[in-house]
Amino acid sequence: MKQLTTPRMDQCIGCQSCSLACARLVYHRISWNTAGIRIHSSGGLSTGFIANRCLACDPPPCAEVCPTGAFTSRPGGGIIMKKKLCIQCGKCIDACPVDAIYQDRRGDVYVCLHCGQCVPFCPQNCLEMVDSHSIEEVLV
Amino acid sequence: MIREEFRILLVDVASGKGKIVLLDGRNEVAGGSGLAALLYMQYGQPELDWDDAAQPLIFAIGPLTGYFPLMSKMVCSFKSNYHGEYTESHAGGRAALSLRFSDLDALVLVGKAKRLSCLGIGANHLELKDAAFLRGTDAESSGKLIRRMFKGGSGHRSIMRIGPSGEVGSAMACINVDTYRHFGRMGGGAAMGAKNIKAIVIHGDSDFDVPPGKEYARLYKEVYTKVTSTDMMRKYHNLGTPANLQGLNDISSLPWRNLQQTSDPGISSITGKSFADNTLLRNGACSGCPVGCIHIGFIREKMATDNRYHYHQVAYDYEPIFAAGTMLGVTNSFDVLRILDVMEKVGLDAMSGGVALGWATEATEQGLISAKETLVPLSFGDAAAYQQAARHLGRGSNDFYRLLGQGTLKAAAVYGGGDFGCVLGQEMAGYATGELFFAAQTLGFRHSHLDTGAYSYDQKNSDRDITRAVDFLIDDEPGRAFLTSMVGCLFARSAYTEEQLAECLRTVGFDKLSSSIPQVSEHIRALRWKVRARTGFDPDNFAIPKRFYQVKTWKGVVDKEYLDSLKQEYGRRIQAIIAGD
Numbered sequence: 028m029k030q031l032t033t034p035r036m037d038q039c040i041g042c043q044s045c046s047l048a049c050a051r052l053v054y055h056r057i058s059w060n061t062a063g064i065r066i067h068s069s070g071g072l073s074t075g076f077i078a079n080r081c082l083a084c085d086p087p088p089c090a091e092v093c094p095t096g097a098f099t100s101r102p103g104g105g106i107i108m109k110k111k112l113c114i115q116c117g118k119c120i121d122a123c124p125v126d127a128i129y130q131d132r133r134g135d136v137y138v139c140l141h142c143g144q145c146v147p148f149c150p151q152n153c154l155e156m157v158d159s160h161s162i163e164e165v166l167v
Numbered sequence: 168m169i170r171e172e173f174r175i176l177l178v179d180v181a182s183g184k185g186k187i188v189l190l191d192g193r194n195e196v197a198g199g200s201g202l203a204a205l206l207y208m209q210y211g212q213p214e215l216d217w218d219d220a221a222q223p224l225i226f227a228i229g230p231l232t233g234y235f236p237l238m239s240k241m242v243c244s245f246k247s248n249y250h251g252e253y254t255e256s257h258a259g260g261r262a263a264l265s266l267r268f269s270d271l272d273a274l275v276l277v278g279k280a281k282r283l284s285c286l287g288i289g290a291n292h293l294e295l296k297d298a299a300f301l302r303g304t305d306a307e308s309s310g311k312l313i314r315r316m317f318k319g320g321s322g323h324r325s326i327m328r329i330g331p332s333g334e335v336g337s338a339m340a341c342i343n344v345d346t347y348r349h350f351g352r353m354g355g356g357a358a359m360g361a362k363n364i365k366a367i368v369i370h371g372d373s374d375f376d377v378p379p380g381k382e383y384a385r386l387y388k389e390v391y392t393k394v395t396s397t398d399m400m401r402k403y404h405n406l407g408t409p410a411n412l413q414g415l416n417d418i419s420s421l422p423w424r425n426l427q428q429t430s431d432p433g434i435s436s437i438t439g440k441s442f443a444d445n446t447l448l449r450n451g452a453c454s455g456c457p458v459g460c461i462h463i464g465f466i467r468e469k470m471a472t473d474n475r476y477h478y479h480q481v482a483y484d485y486e487p488i489f490a491a492g493t494m495l496g497v498t499n500s501f502d503v504l505r506i507l508d509v510m511e512k513v514g515l516d517a518m519s520g521g522v523a524l525g526w527a528t529e530a531t532e533q534g535l536i537s538a539k540e541t542l543v544p545l546s547f548g549d550a551a552a553y554q555q556a557a558r559h560l561g562r563g564s565n566d567f568y569r570l571l572g573q574g575t576l577k578a579a580a581v582y583g584g585g586d587f588g589c590v591l592g593q594e595m596a597g598y599a600t601g602e603l604f605f606a607a608q609t610l611g612f613r614h615s616h617l618d619t620g621a622y623s624y625d626q627k628n629s630d631r632d633i634t635r636a637v638d639f640l641i642d643d644e645p646g647r648a649f650l651t652s653m654v655g656c657l658f659a660r661s662a663y664t665e666e667q668l669a670e671c672l673r674t675v676g677f678d679k680l681s682s683s684i685p686q687v688s689e690h691i692r693a694l695r696w697k698v699r700a701r702t703g704f705d706p707d708n709f710a711i712p713k714r715f716y717q718v719k720t721w722k723g724v725v726d727k728e729y730l731d732s733l734k735q736e737y738g739r740r741i742q743a744i745i746a747g748d
Contacts, residue, residue, distance in 0.1 A: 040459040041322075042452035043264075044236070044391070051377055052384060057233060058268060058374030059323055059454070067322035075449075076322070131374060132291070150395050150457035 028103030029156040030083040030141040031064070034166045038151040039076040041066060048148035054137055061131055063139030064154075078167055081105050081127045081139035083159065089119035089128060089138070103159035105141050125167075168375045169230075169676045173202060173272040176288060177210070180362050181220065181278030183295035185288075194679045194687070198229035199654035200255060201691035202273055203244035204698045207253055210275055213701040217246040217354075218336070218361035220279040226266065226367075227274075229653040230680065232455075233267035234383075235671050236391050237659040239453040241266065242651060243350040245358035249338040249574055249593055252702040254353040255613050255695075257651060258327075259453035260345035261371075265325035268371025280363035283334075287317050289324075290373035301365045305512035306330040306343040309365060317368045324370040330514020333360035335563040337572035339519035339594075343511070347451060347461055347482040351516040352593060352615065378675045386674050394662050395457050403460040403658050404450065408485035409439030412493075418626065418721040420600045422489065424496045424547045425525035426589045426714050429599045433498035437488060446500050448480055453656070460658060466504045481508045486616075489597030490521025491557075494589075495528065496547030509554045513561025522594035524556055526575045530584040540567035540582070576712070586713040600625035601722055603636050605715050606733035610706055610741060612644070612695055617657050619643045629722045631729045637736045645688035652691055693744050700745045706738025 049062035059065065064080040083104030090098040090106050097113035098106045115134030129137045143156040168174075171193050178185035196205045203225045210223040224245050231238040241263040247254040266274060269290045276286070285298045296316060301309050309328050317324075325345055332340035333356030340356025341349040350356075359367075377383055394400050402410055415421040416434040423431045435441070442464060451461035467478045481504040491497065491506040510517045528545040530536045538544045542564060543555040563569040571578040575594055579585035589595045591605055592614030598604050604621040611618030619640045628636070646665065647657065655663050663671075665684050672681035680687065696704070711734060718725045 040450050040452040040461070041454070042457050042459055043322075043454050044457045047233075047455065050374065051387065055377045056374045057377055059264065060268075060372065061374040065322070069321070148391065148457070150459065 028101065028141075028159050029143065030104055030159050030162075031080060031139055031143060031145070032155050032157045032162060032166070033078040033080060033153055034155055035151070035153045036076060036078055036167060039066065039078070039153050040151055041068065041076050042150065044148045044150065045078075045145040045154060048145045049139075052144045053140065053142060060129055061135070061137050062129070063137060064145055065129065078153070079125070079127055080167075081141070082125055082165055082167075083141060085159075088122040088124065092118040092122040094118065101141065106138065108138065108140060110135075168270055169378065173198070174270060175206070175273045175275060176269075176271050176293070177275045177277065178286065178288075178293065179278040180276050180280040180284065180286065180295060180364055183280075185293050193230070193677070194683065196691055196694065197649065197652040197680060197687055198232075198272060199227050199242045199652035200648055200695060201652040201687070202227040202229075203242045203255060204691070204694045206273060206275055207244055207698050208694075210277060211246065211253070211698070213246075213253070217248040217251060217358065220362070221277060222246050222358070222361075224276040224358050224362060225273060226262070227654070228263045228266050228272060229655075230677055231653045231655065231668075231671055231675070233264045234675050235387060236394055237456045237458065237656045237662070238653055239263050239455040240651070240654045240656050242654055243342065243355050245355060246702055247338070247353040248336065248357050249354045250708070252704050253699045256342075256350040256352055256355045257654070258342070258344040258348045258350045259456070259656065260348035261325040261454040262327060262344050262369065263654060264454040265323070265369035265371035268323070268373050269369055270373050270375075274367070274369070276362055276364065279361065283363050283365050285313060285316060285366040285368065286364055287368040287370070289370035292370070298365045302334065303331055306346075306514050307512055310343075310346060313366050313368060317370075320370040320372065323372065324368060326366060326368050328366035329356040329359050330512060330561065332356055332514040332561040332563075332572070334365075335569070335572070336360060337515065337561065337563060338574055339516045339523065339560070339572050340514055341516040343514055347463060348453065349516070352519060353613070356514050383674050386670060390662065390667070390671070391457060394659065399661055400458045400658065404458050406439035406443050407460055407462045409442050409462070409483065409488055411439070411485050412488060413438045413440070415598070415600075420598060420626070420720050421493055422589065422595065422597055422599045423493045425494060425529045425587060426595070426599060426718060427529070429718060429720060431493070433496075434493070436498050437492050437500050437503060439485075442483060442488070442500050446483070446504060451482075456656065458658070464500075464504050466501055466508060479508050481511065483507065486597050487517040487521070490518045491553070493597070494521050494525040495553055497550045497553065498548070499550065502550035506550060506553045506557055509557040510561065513558055515557065515561040518596060519594040520557055520560055522589050523560065523571050523575045523578075524553055526579065526584060526588050527556070527571065529587050530579075530582060533584065535583045536567070540565070588712050589714060590712060591715070592709050598622040598625075599718050599720060601720050602725055602730040602733055603640070605711060605725070605730055606737050607640055609709050609711055609734060610737050612699065618647065625720075631726060633729070633732050633736050636733060637740055640737055641740050645685070645692045648692045648695065649684060649688035693747060696741060696745045704745075706734070706741060
């Protein structure tokens with residue numbers, strides 16, 4: 028299974044096209060929050076950008092604490108989300124060690140599903156879909 | 168959110184209270200520039216002084232903001248202390264999308280805070296925080312402190328702040344937007360300072376449904392591909408706007424040393440390529456723009472005799488390099504950045520500041536002023552002196568600098584040297600291309616080189632056909648006014664044709680607006696001029712200094728009769744627009 032990686036974030040220019048693409052194409056929202064990849068500046072724009080996204084833990088702690096089976100383990104890491112089963116308890120958010128899950132004010136949660144729809148919208152080639160077994164180093 | 172009416176947040180900064188206003192007019196003014204003019208009609212006080220507490224400070228975005236690539240700019244409008252009339256300034260950064268994701272079409276500030284304050288807004292919050300301790304802080308330090316005052320939202324918010332220039336009421340004070348972008352010209356920083364507002368923090372923390380159907384995603388991808396996969400926008404993200412420095416110098420159209428020359432061999436060390444090769448540290452983008460035209464250079468300073476260094480990052484573009492480089496005879500790229508770094512900190516518009524210091528240098532050469540006024544001896548090429556002078560100008564260190572900060576010609580009226588003040592409505596942009604640009608900037612709506620394509624026309628036409636030239640200005644303006652009502656980046660005007668804009672508007676649900684772009688464009692253009700006329704605009708208020716008649720371009724020496732005729736005819740046509748129904 029392939030997963031989303033961010034191997035070249037040094038090249039990020041902060042345009043947030045990836046976040047907008049995920050929100051638009053995956054979650055059908057217009058936003059830079061309601062997305063599985065969210066770009067933040069670290070210490071102001073002068074120090075560059077970090078991608079807040081699922082690192083595809085295997086097994087994923089967020090799925091382990093999900094009381095309703097809305098999050099289940101995805102082969103190769105990360106989760107499969109069944110939104111209809113989500114009761115918006117927020118336990119997945121607390122369980123995620125890297126703050127990769129976002130919950131909006133309605134209670135809906137947003138996390139990277141490793142679908143890769145954001146990748147072609149990065150003009151700087153920061154993102155890449157990579158086979159889970161071939162990842163040697165996690166870069167954010 | 169897509170809605171027909173405009174959703175405005177009106178904040179009285181005297182009380183710290185705000186209210187949401189729903190305003191009709193989408194199909195008449197679209198948003199952005201048109202909306203800003205409509206809001207000034209609603210809340211403006213044309214007869215009152217620029218710094219009267221009742222004057223509004225307006226920030227507006229457009230119907231496509233956040234919905235399509237490069238729809239990433241914001242319009243700021245206010246009554247300018249530069250000329251006492253209504254004006255606009257535009258900026259990128261994250262401001263536009265932050266306001267969109269606060270579910271607002273515009274933010275309007277009225278009143279005056281009791282003490283220096285910071286305003287924080289978002290989709291669900293509004294707070295005014297005392298910030299008296301920030302008085303006098305530069306744009307860099309205040310940014311650091313404001314991030315501590317308003318926690319959370321990193322990357323999803325915009326911080327718009329003023330430096331000391333805005334606090335002292337300089338007509339050259341800018342509003343710094345997210346460190347590297349600016350509402351630069353016409354004294355927007357002073358308009359914000361007059362309200363005792365040091366900073367506005369906009370946290371874009373809401374989200375909306377995508378327009379129904381598959382068409383929106385398809386069209387987004389089409390536009391995205393057009394601006395990233397073709398050469399259409401390459402010039403903006405490669406060398407960026409500084410690529411034009413060499414070209415303008417080659418055709419004798421680049422102002423040097425207070426426009427005493429239009430070409431100089433010294434260009435070789437401050438071309439776009441030279442900046443990229445030697446100083447470029449990295450690139451950046453406005454939120455929602457995959458082009459990424461922001462070029463950030465570095466300067467490295469040695470602290471002591473030992474190898475102890477610190478560094479600063481400074482954004483550069485064509486215009487700032489012209490203003491702090493060629494106009495001042497500074498031909499070392501790092502020195503140009505050092506001057507710009509000071510201007511950034513004090514919150515001074517680089518173009519205005521550089522041109523003003525160019526005049527001050529020539530006035531010094533002619534003995535009209537001395538170090539008694541300038542505090543540091545000025546001479547062309549002396550970058551260290553210009554760093555100090557920029558700080559004095561930004562902070563208004565003495566009577567001379569405070570006067571110069573009100574405009575070069577205001578200082579010249581006292582000290583002499585009005586003939587060589589390089590002012591075309593405001594301090595000139597970096598185009599000594601010829602008569603049409605000089606006339607166009609002198610009377611342009613924003614006195615900006617982006618009001619029309621006059622600088623481009625000059626480079627392609629050597630005839631002296633007044634009607635054809637002025638027709639070009641008149642015909643070129645409405646399309647630009649419509650694009651700045653969307654609010655798209657003007658660099659994207661080749662991508663966003665009228666047909667493309669119509670398709671975008673239709674796809675997100677603005678059917679009526681999409682089918683009436685020509686009429687709405689004309690209406691917005693006329694509305695903006697009418698608003699400005701209410702605040703006192705008259706073409707005769709603006710003269711062209713003698714220096715511009717001495718300029719030699721690739722077409723030869725400027726033709727006085729042609730230039731005067733262009734200005735007269737352009738002014739007449741603008742007056743006709745103002746007088747129209």
